[in-house]
Amino acid sequence: MKARVNCVGVGVLDLIYRVDKLPIGDGKMITEDRREVGGGMAANAAVTVARLGGASQWFGRLGQDELGDRILTGIAAEGVGVEGVRRVANVISSHSIVLVDDAGHRLILIYRPHELPADPAWMDPAKLCDCDALMADIRWPEGAAHALRAARAHGLPGVLDADVADPASYPAPVALASHAIFSHPGLQRATGCDGVEEALRQMATRTDAFLAVTLGEHGVAWLDGDAVRYLDPVKVAAVDTLGAGDVFHGAFTLALAEGRAVEAALGFANTAAALKCSRPGGRDGIPSRAEVERRFSELNTAG
Amino acid sequence: MKARVNCVGVGVLDLIYRVDKLPIGDGKMITEDRREVGGGMAANAAVTVARLGGASQWFGRLGQDELGDRILTGIAAEGVGVEGVRRVANVISSHSIVLVDDAGHRLILIYRPHELPADPAWMDPAKLCDCDALMADIRWPEGAAHALRAARAHGLPGVLDADVADPASYPAPVALASHAIFSHPGLQRATGCDGVEEALRQMATRTDAFLAVTLGEHGVAWLDGDAVRYLDPVKVAAVDTLGAGDVFHGAFTLALAEGRAVEAALGFANTAAALKCSRPGGRDGIPSRAEVERRFSELNTAG
Numbered sequence: 001m002k003a004r005v006n007c008v009g010v011g012v013l014d015l016i017y018r019v020d021k022l023p024i025g026d027g028k029m030i031t032e033d034r035r036e037v038g039g040g041m042a043a044n045a046a047v048t049v050a051r052l053g054g055a056s057q058w059f060g061r062l063g064q065d066e067l068g069d070r071i072l073t074g075i076a077a078e079g080v081g082v083e084g085v086r087r088v089a090n091v092i093s094s095h096s097i098v099l100v101d102d103a104g105h106r107l108i109l110i111y112r113p114h115e116l117p118a119d120p121a122w123m124d125p126a127k128l129c130d131c132d133a134l135m136a137d138i139r140w141p142e143g144a145a146h147a148l149r150a151a152r153a154h155g156l157p158g159v160l161d162a163d164v165a166d167p168a169s170y171p172a173p174v175a176l177a178s179h180a181i182f183s184h185p186g187l188q189r190a191t192g193c194d195g196v197e198e199a200l201r202q203m204a205t206r207t208d209a210f211l212a213v214t215l216g217e218h219g220v221a222w223l224d225g226d227a228v229r230y231l232d233p234v235k236v237a238a239v240d241t242l243g244a245g246d247v248f249h250g251a252f253t254l255a256l257a258e259g260r261a262v263e264a265a266l267g268f269a270n271t272a273a274a275l276k277c278s279r280p281g282g283r284d285g286i287p288s289r290a291e292v293e294r295r296f297s298e299l300n301t302a303g
Numbered sequence: 304m305k306a307r308v309n310c311v312g313v314g315v316l317d318l319i320y321r322v323d324k325l326p327i328g329d330g331k332m333i334t335e336d337r338r339e340v341g342g343g344m345a346a347n348a349a350v351t352v353a354r355l356g357g358a359s360q361w362f363g364r365l366g367q368d369e370l371g372d373r374i375l376t377g378i379a380a381e382g383v384g385v386e387g388v389r390r391v392a393n394v395i396s397s398h399s400i401v402l403v404d405d406a407g408h409r410l411i412l413i414y415r416p417h418e419l420p421a422d423p424a425w426m427d428p429a430k431l432c433d434c435d436a437l438m439a440d441i442r443w444p445e446g447a448a449h450a451l452r453a454a455r456a457h458g459l460p461g462v463l464d465a466d467v468a469d470p471a472s473y474p475a476p477v478a479l480a481s482h483a484i485f486s487h488p489g490l491q492r493a494t495g496c497d498g499v500e501e502a503l504r505q506m507a508t509r510t511d512a513f514l515a516v517t518l519g520e521h522g523v524a525w526l527d528g529d530a531v532r533y534l535d536p537v538k539v540a541a542v543d544t545l546g547a548g549d550v551f552h553g554a555f556t557l558a559l560a561e562g563r564a565v566e567a568a569l570g571f572a573n574t575a576a577a578l579k580c581s582r583p584g585g586r587d588g589i590p591s592r593a594e595v596e597r598r599f600s601e602l603n604t605a606g
Contacts (some may be wrong), residue, residue: 017412020414026325026410027411028411028415030412030414030415032416032417034414034416065369066368076554108330109322109331109332109333109400109402110333110334111334111335111337112333112334116337262423284473
């Protein structure tokens with residue numbers, strides 16, 4: 001039996017245009033090189049679960065447009081269940097314009113349609129909780145709070161991906177999560193505090209959730225009672241960190257769904273995210289289960 | 304009876320995203336402010352003809368996608384005939400990404416799908432020439448050559464909008480046009496020559512077309528036998544030059560279709576383009592016939 005993970009939040013399309021050179025300020029460029037890649041925190045987490053051998057569903061909102069069609073098709077093609085997706089008429093789906101030049105510079109414009117209804121009441125708690133663990137991202141805070149409340153009521157692990165968002169987005173989902181894992185900029189935004197240890201301790205006064213923060217090439221820090229503990233980074237030659245946070249949260253939630261202890265789940269997720277960074281592309285670079293297990297067992301043997 | 308103008312070439316959608324501040328080099332921005340405006344040289348010329356009281360049709364190529372649907376709807380809503388449009392499956396229609404910041408800086412990325420078939424043979428010469436004058440833009444050089452050849456065979460005025468393009472694009476359409484009107488950068492690109500008078504004379508060795516070049520705030524220069532003559536600019540407080548060249552070519556071709564002499568047609572077009580520059584927006588800023596006639600007659604009275 002595959003472990004089952006439901007993922008609630010954002011799914012987007014990255015529209016990537018390659019140009020010779022990004023202009024400085026004003027400018028005009030022409031290109032024939034355009035490609036589309038699926039992205040979005042919860043959608044990528046759901047794809048990660050599927051790649052890593054779990055069963056996943058994505059719950060989120062899309063416009064009833066061609067962009068939305070292509071977002072949905074891309075996610076479904078990875079074997080992710082998409083029955084819990086709501087389409088909204090007369091909305092241009094969330095997308096990012098990514099301009100990449102030959103020197104590797106990137107200019108990213110994120111478009112969020114303000115017409116997407118925030119109200120998550122259409123998501124049936126019983127369906128959300130028909131799984132072994134749930135994750136939700138901070139970019140749809142009302143959806144995350146609704147889903148994490150349901151998970152708590154059903155006694156399921158409820159993981160919050162707490163990346164950068166409006167500071168007002170954090171309190172409700174963080175209080176309801178069983179595990180809130182921040183990015184470093186997300187933790188700074190949520191607490192107004194630069195120091196990792198101080199910020200984690202401050203956050204602990206607001207929630208009973210397990211608290212951790214991903215630190216990129218510096219590994220992961222988490223709160224163990226009053227102590228802040230650290231997990232070493234997995235050494236890779238990083239070529240592209242795009243989507244690494246999404247992979248971390250998908251892998252972490254899957255590990256909990258499979259019954260791993262939290263420290264082992266952190267190690268598994270840390271390994272999956274590092275392998276993702278060793279290859280180009282966001283969703284394209286998500287590793288397989290066999291790759292993660294091999295690297296993870298090497299690390300544990302070495303350790 | 305309305306004079307009839309057929310316009311052959313490019314129709315696009317400008318996707319305009321407003322951001323606080325354009326980044327320099329790498330960067331990440333977020334916005335909820337997105338709007339769409341129709342554009343494209345031949346499509347805007349056809350809209351200009353309709354606004355100025357003529358009857359116009361647009362001949363061009365679009366993807367069979369939602370962007371293409373919206374381009375077509377926008378043009379048809381102006382009263383332009385769109386039966387001569389070919390839709391192509393599995394192609395993302397031509398569009399431009401325009402990032403505008405609060406200081407008025409613009410970063411423009413033009414996307415041209417290379418999958419649009421260049422071959423213009425599907426355009427029936429008899430249909431193309433069922434009009435009083437024809438215009439074509441340089442951005443689809445094969446289409447322009449085909450249309451201008453047909454106009455020449457039918458004894459119709461055939462106007463080329465010779466803006467910036469690949470240097471290899473110019474020879475065939477320029478040789479076939481009855482009137483080739485360049486932008487200054489277009490003339491430089493076509494001849495490799497910076498000086499206006501030298502470039503016009505060089506161009507005259509390659510075509511029997513009437514030759515002119517629009518010089519923005521410096522008016523228009525044209526070749527009258529061996530002499531280069533100048534038309535004064537129409538004084539306006541320019542706020543937005545977007546689409547001014549398209550308006551010039553639409554108005555100029557309409558004037559020829561109505562039987563005006565070439566010098567009067569230049570004056571009419573010069574006035575229409577200047578009025579367009581006095582107001583914001585590309586297609587939105589195209590003036591009405593009454594506005595152009597009033598200003599044009601004031602100028603002629605004053606002169």
